[in-house]
Amino acid sequence: MADNSNILTMKGISKAFPGVQALDAVDFSLRSGEIHALLGENGAGKSTLIKVLTGVERQDRGVIELDGHEILAKSPHHAQTLGISTVYQEVNLCPNLSIAENILIGREPRFAGSIDWRRLNARAAQILEWLEIDVDVRQSVGMYPVAIQQMVAISRALEISARVLILDEPTSSLAAHETEKLFAVMRKLKSEGIGIIFITHFLAQVYEVSDRITVLRNGKLVGVFDTATLPRVELVARMIGRDLNELEEMSRYKQAAATLSQSSVVLQAKDFGRVGSIEPFDLDLHKGEVIGLAGLLGSGRTEMANLLFGVDKPDSGTLTVAGQRVEQHAPLRSIQAGMAYCPEDRKADGIVGDLTVRENIILALQASRGWFNHLNTAKQREIADKYIKLLNISTPTADQLVKNLSGGNQQKVILARWLATDPDILILDEPTRGIDIGAKAEIQKLVLTQANQGKSCIFISSELDEVLRTSHRVLVLRDNAVVVELAQDEMNERTIMHIIAGGES
C-alpha cells in the first residue's frame, strides 16, 4: 500500500479547535527528493497541518508515518530528532550567538567535556560551504540579513540530519536575488533526497521550484497535483473554491465614471503639499468615487494619505472637506469631518489581539463618541454582527478573540472598525497586503459596494491590477509627486508602469 518513494505519509488527519474544524481527514504525502508546495487560503489548515506534523499540536485522529514507521512528535524538538525540521518566516535563531553556535548549539563537538570551538567552527563552515554561502561563522548571526539567517537555520536542520524540511513562507522577506539563492539551495537539498514542504503565497514561486502541489481549503484536502500539468488559473480556482468569474463580475459593481463627475465633490485639495514629503498636488474626490494611488513603495503614496488625514501638517495649499475648509490639520478633526484612515502598518498597530472581534470593531466608533458616551453591549453586538455578516468575517462568534482569526479576517475586522464609524471618506493604505486571493477579492468588492452607497474612497495598493479593478480614476506617483491623473478609459497596466518607470505618457 505504501509507496516506497514516500518518506512521509499523513493519513486522515483531523484536528478541531473550539468552534473550528481546522483539519478534516486530510491526507498528505511527501516523496524523497521532492519539493512539495502546500497551498491554501489563510485559514485553510496549512499551519495546523504543519503544527501537527512538528508536534506543536496533537491530531485528534489520523496517522503519521515516516519511512514506514508510525511517529508521534511530542514537541518541535522531538520532531527534529525524528528528522522533521522547520524553518519559519521569522527565523528562530539566537541573534547574539555566532553562526557556528546557532548551527550546532546543543550538539557541540566536545573534548573532555568542554566545547571544542575549533572543531565547532570548522564543522559549521563545512556545512555552509556545501551550501555555497560565504560568511564568517564566528560572527553573531544577528549581524546578517534574514536571507543568511534562513540559510543558518537550514544548516542547523541539515546538521540534525533532516529527512523532511518544512519551509514556511521563507521568501516573504527576501529580495529577488536572495530568493534565487534560496531556490538553488532547495534544489541542492532535493538532489540529496531530502523532502521539502514549501509553503508560500507566491504562486509564481510555486511554479518555479515545486514538483507537486497539495491544495487545502477550509481544513479539507482539495487535491494533489503535478505542478507541470496544473494551469495557474485552475490552481487559483481550486484554492479559493470559486469561479474566477467573480473577479470579472466586479466591473458590474463599478459605476460608470462619467456619472460620478456630476456628483458633488466631498474632498478637494488645491496646491496641497508638504516639503520633503509630497509635492503640492490638486485632488477632487467626488461622492461615490474611488481614486487609486499607484506608484512604487516610497513614491509618496503613504505621505499623501498622511497629509490628507492630518497626520502630517501641510505647508502649502488648502484642503476642503465636505464644503468646509480645514483649518486645523489633525486626525481627530478629520475623523469628526467624516474621514477614516486605515494605515499601512495596521498589522502592528491596528489589531488588538487580546480583545474580541466585537470589541475591535466598536473601538473607533466608541472613540469618536467619547469614552463617557458608552455603547451598551446589546448595541455593540448588533453592530458587530452586522459587519461580520457584511464583510463575511469567518469567526464562530463576535466574542472570539481577534488573535485567533486568520490574517485575512483580521484585516476585515479593521475595515469593519472604520466602516462602523460610518465615514464619508475612506482612505485605505494597502488594505489587502499579506492576505489571500479570496479575501482580497472580497475587500475589493466591499470598497466598490461602499462606493455605490455614496462613500468615497482613496485606495492605495502596490498591486496594479487591484488598483485598476477598484478605482474610477488613478493618480500615479513618482518621486514624491503626483505625476499624472488617468481617467477610466486611459487606465491600463502598461501605461501606469510606463509612467512609474519614468517615461512620460
Add this chain to the structure above:
Amino acid sequence: MMRKLQIDSKYLPLLVTIVLFLGLYAFGVVQYRGFSSPQVFFNLLIDNAFLLITSIGMTFVILSGGIDLSVGAVIAFTTVLSAYMLEELGLSPIIVIPTVLLFGVTLGAVMGSIIHFFKVQPFIVTLAGMFFARGMCFVISTDAITISDPFYRALALYRIPILGKTFISINVVIVLVVLLAALYLAHLTRFGRTVYAIGGNQHSALLMGLPVARTKILVYTLNGFCSALAGVVFSIYMLSGYGLYTNGLELDAIASVVIGGTMLTGGVGYVIGTVFGVLIQGLIQTIIMFQGTLNSWWTKIVVGLLTLLFIGLQSAFASSRRTRMAARKAQPAAKVTPGAAKLASDVSQQG
C-alpha cells in the same frame, strides 16, 4: 578589514571597561603617593571578594535575561546563620559552611522554579526572596553576633605572601577559584552556551531543543550558591553576622555587571567584564580614600554616573547595529510585484 572591525564591535563594551579600569588606576598612581604599591591592588581584591563572587553569579542571571534582587539579603542571612550556628549552637564549621551553602542553593532553586514554571517576573520572585531572607535574619537574631570560632579567625587572619611584603587573603583564593570555574562554565560548557542562547531569544532556544527549563533553574541555583558563598566569605571578612549587613548590595552587583559590559536584556556580556566592573567600583572607593577630603558617598555618585554611561553606551551600540541591519534591509524595500517590476524595467529600457 571589514571583518576585523566587526569582531571588535562585539568586544567593544568589554574593551571600554578595561580601558576605564586602567585609566583610573593610572590616575591613582600619578596622583597619589603609595598608590602604585601592589598591596593597594591586592586590597581591592581582599575588600571586594564577596562582591566579586556574588557579581559573578549575577552575571549568569543577567546573561540569561533575568535579574536577582535577593543576593544582598542572602549574604546577610548567611552571615547571621553562620554566626548563630557557630556561636549559639556551637557547631563545627564543617557542618556550618555546607549548611549555609545548601540554604543558598535551595532558595535559588526554588526561586528559579517559580520563575520558570509559573512564568512570574524574576524581579517579583527575587524581591520576595529578598524580603524572606532579610526577614529570616531577624527571626534568628536581632543583634549582631561576633564570630569567635578559631577556624574562622584563622581564615580571616591568614595572609598568603606574594612578592615579598605584599599578601592576599584566603578569600581572594576563593574568588580566583570561582572566577576560573565561571569562565569555564560560561565559555566551554553547554550549560554556559545555553544561558547565552536563552538570553538571546528564549523562544528560539526552546525550539532549538535546548534544555531551557533546567538551565534557567540552574542559573538561579548557581546564583544562590554564589551569594551564599559570598556570605561565607563576608562572615570571614567581618568575623560577625548581622541582619543589617550588605543592604542594597544586589544593586552594587547589578551595577558591576552592567559596567562590565553585560547587556541588561541578556545574551551579551562576559564574566571577566564583571570582574573589572567590581574592581572599577573598588578603585573609585580607594581613590576617594586616598584623596582624603571627599565623603565616601561620592563612590555611589560616581558609580551611578558610570552605570548610566554604560547603559547609554549599550543602547548606542544596539542602535548602531540596528541601523546597519536596516541599511542592509533597505535594498529590497522598493518591491513591486515581481512581474510588474520586470515589465517596468523592460519599459524603461525601451524608453
